[in-house]
Amino acid sequence: MTATVxxxxxxxxxxxxxxxxxxxxxxxxxxxxxxxxxxxxxxGNLQIYLGPQAINRYAELLRVSPGLLWGARLVxxxxxxxxxxxxxxxxxxxxDARPQGYQKYTPTTSSYASRTMLWSGPILAAFIVYxxxxxxxxxxxxxxxxxxxxxxxVSGFRVIPVSIAYIVAMAALGIxxxxxxxxxxxxxxxxxxxxxxxLKKFAAAAAVVVVAGNISIPVSVMLGIxx
Amino acid sequence: xxxTLHVWRQRSSQDSGRMVRYELADVNPDMSFLEMLDVLNExxxxxxxxxxxxxxxxxxxxxxxxxxVINGVAHGPQRGTTVCQLHMRHxxxxxxxxxxxxxxxxxxxxxxxxxxxxxxxRIIAAGGFISVQTGAAPDGNAIPVPKGNADMAMDAAxxxxxxxxxxxxxxxSASLFTAAKVSHLxxxxxxxxxxxxxxxxxVVQANEELxxxxxxxxxxxxxxxxxxxxxxxxxxxxxxxxxxxxxx
Numbered sequence: 001m002t003a004t005v006x007x008x009x010x011x012x013x014x015x016x017x018x019x020x021x022x023x024x025x026x027x028x029x030x031x032x033x034x035x036x037x038x039x040x041x042x043x044g045n046l047q048i049y050l051g052p053q054a055i056n057r058y059a060e061l062l063r064v065s066p067g068l069l070w071g072a073r074l075v076x077x078x079x080x081x082x083x084x085x086x087x088x089x090x091x092x093x094x095x096d097a098r099p100q101g102y103q104k105y106t107p108t109t110s111s112y113a114s115r116t117m118l119w120s121g122p123i124l125a126a127f128i129v130y131x132x133x134x135x136x137x138x139x140x141x142x143x144x145x146x147x148x149x150x151x152x153x154v155s156g157f158r159v160i161p162v163s164i165a166y167i168v169a170m171a172a173l174g175i176x177x178x179x180x181x182x183x184x185x186x187x188x189x190x191x192x193x194x195x196x197x198x199l200k201k202f203a204a205a206a207a208v209v210v211v212a213g214n215i216s217i218p219v220s221v222m223l224g225i226x227x
Numbered sequence: 228x229x230x231t232l233h234v235w236r237q238r239s240s241q242d243s244g245r246m247v248r249y250e251l252a253d254v255n256p257d258m259s260f261l262e263m264l265d266v267l268n269e270x271x272x273x274x275x276x277x278x279x280x281x282x283x284x285x286x287x288x289x290x291x292x293x294x295x296v297i298n299g300v301a302h303g304p305q306r307g308t309t310v311c312q313l314h315m316r317h318x319x320x321x322x323x324x325x326x327x328x329x330x331x332x333x334x335x336x337x338x339x340x341x342x343x344x345x346x347x348x349r350i351i352a353a354g355g356f357i358s359v360q361t362g363a364a365p366d367g368n369a370i371p372v373p374k375g376n377a378d379m380a381m382d383a384a385x386x387x388x389x390x391x392x393x394x395x396x397x398x399x400s401a402s403l404f405t406a407a408k409v410s411h412l413x414x415x416x417x418x419x420x421x422x423x424x425x426x427x428x429x430v431v432q433a434n435e436e437l438x439x440x441x442x443x444x445x446x447x448x449x450x451x452x453x454x455x456x457x458x459x460x461x462x463x464x465x466x467x468x469x470x471x472x473x474x475x
Contacts, residue, residue, distance in 0.1 A: 015431075015471075016471045016472065018434070019430055019431065019434050019467070019471075020400070020402075020430075020433075020434060020438075020439065020440035020441070021430055021440075021441075021463075021464055021467045021468075022471065023440060024440055024441065024464070025464075025468065090398075090439075090440050093398070093439050093440055094397070094398045094399070094439050094440070096332060096437060096439075097331060097332050097333070097398060097399035097400070097437055097438055097439035098330050098331055098332060098397075098398075098399040098439070099332055100330055101330060102296060102299060102327055102330055103233075103246060103325060103327060104296075104298055104299035104325045104327070105296075105299040105397075106298060106299030106300050107446060108300055108395070108446060108449040108450065109445050109446060109448075109449040110397075110444035110445055110446050110449075111444070114442060114443065114444040114445075115397065115444060117442065179443075179444075182443075183442070183443040185461075186443045186457070186460065186461045186464070187441075187443065187461075187464060188464065188465075188468070189461050189462070189464040189465025189466075189467075189468055190461060190465075191457070191458045191460075191461030191462070192458070193456075193458065196458070
C-alpha cells in the first residue's frame with residue numbers, strides 16, 4: 001500500500017481552507033496581524049500626550065508615501081475582511097454542528113472572553129467603521145479639520161456619548177484580545193505546558209495595556225487633562 | 228434521598244422528543260448514577276412504561292459506552308470520570324437533575340439518552356491505524372521509543388471515545404478526540420510512515436461528519452474522563468499544517 005493523499009484530501013489551498021483547522025489558521029494569522037496593528041496604533045495614539053505638534057507630525061509621517069500608506073491599509077483591510085469572512089463561516093459551521101441545543105448548559109472552565117468572541121467581534125467591526133468615519137474620514141465628526149489630529153481627537157472626545165462609545169468598544173477589544181492573543185498560537189500548533197501559561201499571561205497583559213493606553217485618551221479629554 | 232429527574236425521552240430518531248419529569252424516592256447514596264437509573268427503569272417497567280434507554284457496558288469507567296449530560300455538564304459534576312463512576316453521594320436530598328443526550332449534528336439521537344457515535348468510528352477508520360508486517364511477533368524493544376514520546380502517546384491513547392468532548396464543546400467539535408487519536412500514533416515510530424496521510428484523512432473525515440471547529444476554550448479537556456490535554460489539539464494542528472502545506 002502506498003501512502004497517497006486521498007481524493008477527498010486535495011493538498012491544495014482550497015481544501016486547506018475548507019477544513020476547520022485551515023480556517024482557524026486563517027483566523028490566527030489575520031488575528032496576529034491585527035494584534036500587531038492595535039499595539040502600534042496604541043503606541044502612536046499615546047503621542048497625543050506630547051502635544052499637538054508631536055501627534056500632528058506623526059500623522060504627516062504616516063502619510064509621507066501614498067504607496068506605503070495604501071499598502072499598509074490594504075494589508076489591514078485584507079486581514080479584517082478575511083478575519084470577518086472566516087468568522088462568519090465558522091459561526092455558520094457552529095450552528096450546523098449543533099442544530100438542537102441543550103436545555104441546560106453549564107460551562108465548567110472556559111473564560112467569559114472565550115465564549116463571547118462572536119459578540120466582542122461584531123462590536124469591534126461596528127466600532128472600526130464608526131472610528132474610521134469619525135477620526136479618519138471625519139464625516140460623523142462635528143468639527144473635523146483635515147490633518148489636525150490633536151484638535152480632532154480632543155474636540156471629538158468632548159462629546160460624552162462619543163467617548164463612552166469608544167470606551168465600551170475598547171472593553172470589547174480587551175475581552176477579544178484576552179482570548180484571541182493566546183488562542184491564535186494554539187490554532188497555529190504552538191502549545192507547550194511550559195510556554196502556554198506564559199502566553200495566556202502575555203495575552204491578558206497585552207489586552208490590559210492596549211485597552212488602558214487607548215481609554216486613557218478619552219478619559220483625559222473628559223477630565224480636561226488634554227485640551 | 229429524594230430526587231427530581233428531568234429526562235430527555237425520544238422514542239426514535241424520527242420522534243421529536245421532550246423532557247419528562249420523574250420523582251424518585253429513596254435513592255441510596257452508595258448507588259452509581261447508572262444504578263439510580265436502573266432503579267428508575269424498574270419502577271417504570273412495573274408501571275408498564277417504557278424504560279429510559281442509555282448506553283452502558285463495563286460500568287467501571289474504561290469502555291467509553293456511557294455518557295450523557297447532567298445539569299449541563301457532560302458526565303456530570305465529577306472531573307475525570309465517566310457517568311458510571313459518578314455516585315449519588317455527590318447529590319443532596321431534593322436535587323433536580325436534567326439528563327440530556329450528547330447534542331451534535333454528527334451524533335443523531337437513537338433513543339432517549341442514546342446517540343449514534345458512528346462518526347467517531349469513521350474518523351478512526353480514516354486513519355487511526357498503522358500498517359504492520361504480519362507473521363512472527365517482532366522482538367520487544369526492537370524499535371526504540373523516547374520516554375517522553377511514549378508517555379505522551381500513552382496520555383493520548385487513554386481516550387475511550389465516549390464523545391463527551393463533542394458534547395461539552397459549544398462548537399460541537401471533535402477536535403480533542405481526533406487530536407488524541409492522531410497524536411497517539413503520530414508520536415510513535417510505528418506511526419511515522421502514515422503520519423501525514425493520517426492527519427489529513429482524519430481531519431477531513433471529522434469535517435465531513437459535520438463536527439465544528441475548535442475555539443480553544445477548554446470545555447472538552449475539562450469534562451474528558453481521561454483528562455486528554457488541550458495541547459493535543461495544537462499538536463494535531465501542527466501535524467495538519469505541515470502535512471497540508473509543507474508535504475511534497
